[in-house]
Amino acid sequence: MSPSPQASLHTARLLLRPIVASDQRRIHEGLSDPRVNAHTGIAYASYEDTARQMRWYAELQASGTGLWWAVCLSQRPDELIGAIGLTQLVAEHRRAEVGYWLMPDCWGQGLAGEALAALLAHAYGPLGLHRVAAEVDVDNPRSSALLDRLGFRHEGVRRGYEWKDGRPIDLAVYARLASD
Numbered sequence: 001m002s003p004s005p006q007a008s009l010h011t012a013r014l015l016l017r018p019i020v021a022s023d024q025r026r027i028h029e030g031l032s033d034p035r036v037n038a039h040t041g042i043a044y045a046s047y048e049d050t051a052r053q054m055r056w057y058a059e060l061q062a063s064g065t066g067l068w069w070a071v072c073l074s075q076r077p078d079e080l081i082g083a084i085g086l087t088q089l090v091a092e093h094r095r096a097e098v099g100y101w102l103m104p105d106c107w108g109q110g111l112a113g114e115a116l117a118a119l120l121a122h123a124y125g126p127l128g129l130h131r132v133a134a135e136v137d138v139d140n141p142r143s144s145a146l147l148d149r150l151g152f153r154h155e156g157v158r159r160g161y162e163w164k165d166g167r168p169i170d171l172a173v174y175a176r177l178a179s180d
């Protein structure tokens with residue numbers, strides 16, 4: 001179950017390719033948008049600060065504990081419109097967690113669903129995973145709807161699991177198994 005070298009994934013409208021250094025500008029733009037970071041828990045004050053996110057992607061891959069892709073429209077492979085990937089990958093137990101975000105002008109077109117379907121096929125196929133989970137702020141209906149559409153099962157709620165903006169956040173746990 002080696003995540004390297006990282007394959008590019010193709011869908012009807014999208015290319016999911018490895019994240020490269022020149023993506024930092026668009027990643028900063030996305031993750032500093034309040035509509036995106038309202039539920040991701042990731043926000044960067046400056047472009048330079050986003051270098052931490054770039055290092056995090058590289059470290060996940062180097063340690064084998066995760067793998068992220070730049071999401072691009074097939075016709076514009078250099079312009080990142082979002083990112084999707086795996087974290088908390090535990091090879092021994094064939095499980096990982098999925099994360100994703102898209103630039104808000106790309107919401108409402110089924111693009112996140114298309115990217116997630118491709119990622120799941122890769123996760124259960126070449127990566128050999130059995131369980132892909134997601135933890136979602138209970139007040140993030142777009143993300144929950146996406147997981148429902150992709151056949152994830154709601155397993156429960158971690159109450160008061162994160163502290164954000166001075167108040168506790170409940171996280172819904174979803175998962176889909178290769179055998180589902």
Ligand SMILES: CC(C)(COP(=O)(O)OP(=O)(O)OC[C@H]1O[C@@H](n2cnc3c(N)ncnc32)[C@H](O)[C@@H]1OP(=O)(O)O)[C@@H](O)C(=O)NCCC(=O)NCCS
Pocket residue numbers: 035036037039040099100101102103106107108109110111112113114135136137140142143145146149
């Ligand atoms: C979560 C997120 C990726 C979902 O994006 P999205 O565009 O709503 O998700 P989908 O790709 O499933 O698109 C579904 C919408 O596209 C519409 N759609 C249009 N064409 C479609 C098509 N060809 N196929 C499927 N759906 C289509 C659906 O009707 C649905 O519309 P609705 O939002 O009005 O109900 C996005 O809201 C986001 O980036 N949020 C911020 C980051 C975040 O919260 N990440 C998750 C943390 S857990």
